Amino acid sequence: MKNYIYSIWDSLEKLESKIAFYPSIISLLGLMFAFFMIYLESIGISKYLVENAPILVVNNTETARSLLTTFIGGLISIMVFSFSLVMILLNQASSNFSPRVLPGLISNRRHQIILGIYNATLLYCIFTLVSITPQGDKYQMPGFSVLIGIIFMTLSLGSFIYFIHSISQEIQVNTIMDKIFKKSKSRLERLVENEKHIDTDFEDSSNWKSIMANSTGYMQDVSINALAHIAEQHDLKIEIVPIKGAYILNGIPVLRYKGQPSENKEPDSVEDLEKKLLEAITFSNSELIEDNYILAFKQITEIALKAMSPGINDPGTCINAIDYLTELFAIRMTKKDRSYYFDEDGKPLILIKTVSFDELLYNVMAALRTYAKHDIIVVQKLFIMFEYLLQQQxxxxxxxxxxxxxxxxxxxxxxxxxxxxxxxxxxxxxxIAKLKNLNPSDYSFEA
Structure with missing residues (x-):
């Protein structure tokens, strides 16, 4: 049961990053509030306010209809304009920086909430307008509901002004890199904090049972909690074979485990066990930095490379990117190359493979050396990065x-x-001479 709870929780976390998640929730709230106000009008709230606080009621039918009709038309225009700006932002970010930054921009919670406010207000105004119905030779006038609609429209206009300000900031490359850096830094620091600072020898897993992938895609995430629960329940040891973010082909091993299912299980419990273990792995065509800090190194490196391309020729952005990479590498150096999940007794249950520092540094530097080695300013900045890293004793x-x-x-x-x-x-x-002074004599800087 816990395994399914962990899987549902992980799915909800992934759903939260979708651009339509918060707009859908807020729109539903706006629709429910509209029906709630219709109910209050049916029991005479506007009639009561007309007698006791007439300033809170719009008591003219034509004025109310004109206001609500104007609000509906204006909100549709604002929504179209806002969605257009979002699409322009995504297109420019993909063209000028990297297509990998798009998931982070799409999952911007503030923009999702603003779009949700627009849609909730629009739905509220539509249903309030529909509720103005004739009764004999008069109209049932939801005066208080119209006043609430005015307040919602004012809130939408304020949100639109904030949206313009926010979108103008989001499109700047420094803002994009800063968000990528902060998310990756938070993820890395959390991993380092949770890491057991003890030396652990994990068993050789070459002869363990292997579980093959039954689908193709990027290994986006692994529910460690779900795997740990199964491992403790069945007294297993588990190794996650691929590195998170790797592209998995159907039929290659993704997990290895040692042990047998608990007693008093059905005869086919081995297949059930392997199925549950495989369900803890999420395959996707997209990645989030919150799940995989390696993606931040890729994104910042690609932004730097794009800046050094002849079409853009912006070495300043490349230098800023190296500054962010320097700090990320310094944090990564505090983390071990192998990660484990430990039980309550401190015994390692799960081996989690990660990209080694050596491989990560090589991949970043191979790309930067290829496209920026001709620029002496960028080369100097890279040497400064190495000098800083060597000083992290x-x-x-x-x-x-x-x-x-x-x-x-x-x-x-x-x-x-x-x-x-x-x-x-x-x-x-x-x-080179300066860097030599930071190291013992047994290290040579000659090829």
């Missing part, structure tokens, strides 16, 4: 230091081979 494990030095050598070789100006070469060599 508390997090600088030996294998991390070796990976950094390898990339310094690669950057030096590419930079020198792509610069013929003596002044540029002198700058490169001066940074």
């Amino acid at each position: 508390d997090a600088l494990r030996e294998n991390y230091k070796e990976a950094i030095i390898r990339e310094i050598i690669n950057l030096k070789n590419d930079a020198i081979s792509n610069h013929t100006n003596e002044a540029d070469i002198k700058v490169i060599k001066s940074y």
Whole structure:
């Protein structure tokens, strides 16, 4: 039962990132409130207010109809304009920065709430207008409901002004990178905090039973809570074979486990067990930084590469991207290359494979060296990044230091081979000399 609860909870978290989630919820609330006001009008709330507080009631039928009709037409125009701005934002972000940033922009909660306010107000005004019905030679006048509609429309206009301000900020590359950085930093810090700071030897899993993927797609997320519950229930040890975010082909192993189902189970319980284990993995065609911090490195790197393309030629944005990457790498250095889930007794139940620091640094630097090695300003910034990372003595494990030095050598070789100006070469060599002073003599910066 807990396994299904965890799966439902994870599904709700994914649903929250969809652009239509909050607008749908708020629209439903607006519709329910409209019916609630119709009920209050049916028991005479407007009649009571006319007698006791007439200022709170619009008591002219033509005025009420004109106001509500104007509100409905204006709200439709505002919604069309707002959705158009969102589409322009997404198109520009995809063209100028990276298509990978789109899920983060679509899941912007503030924009979703604003669009929901528009739609809720529109539905409220429509049903309030419909509730003005004739009774003999008179009309049933929902005067108080019309006043509420005026308040909702004022709120919608304020939301529209805020939406224009927000969308103008969201389209700026620094804002996009800052949001990516903060989400990734939060995810990384949470992983580091939850990580057991003890050395653990996990068993060799090469002979364990394998569970094959039954679908194709990116491994978006794994419900660790659901896997842990099954592992504790059946006394299993589990290894997650692929790295989160990897593209999974049908029929390749995604999980390995050691152990047998608990006693008093049905004969086909092994198949049931493997089915439950596989249900804990979510496959998707999109990724979120909240689920996979590696995506932030990809997105910021792609923004930097796009900025260095001949069509855009914006080295300033590339330098800003390197600043964000520097801090993210420094945080990543505080995390181990292998992650585990521990039970209450401190025993490792689940081995979670992650991208090693060495591989992550190489992938980022391989792309930056390819497209930015000709720009001496960007090269200097990369050397400054390495200098900062080598100074993080508390997090600088030996294998991390070796990976950094390898990339310094690669950057030096590419930079020198792509610069013929003596002044540029002198700058490169001066940074190499500075970096040598940060390391013991047994490390060489020669290829």
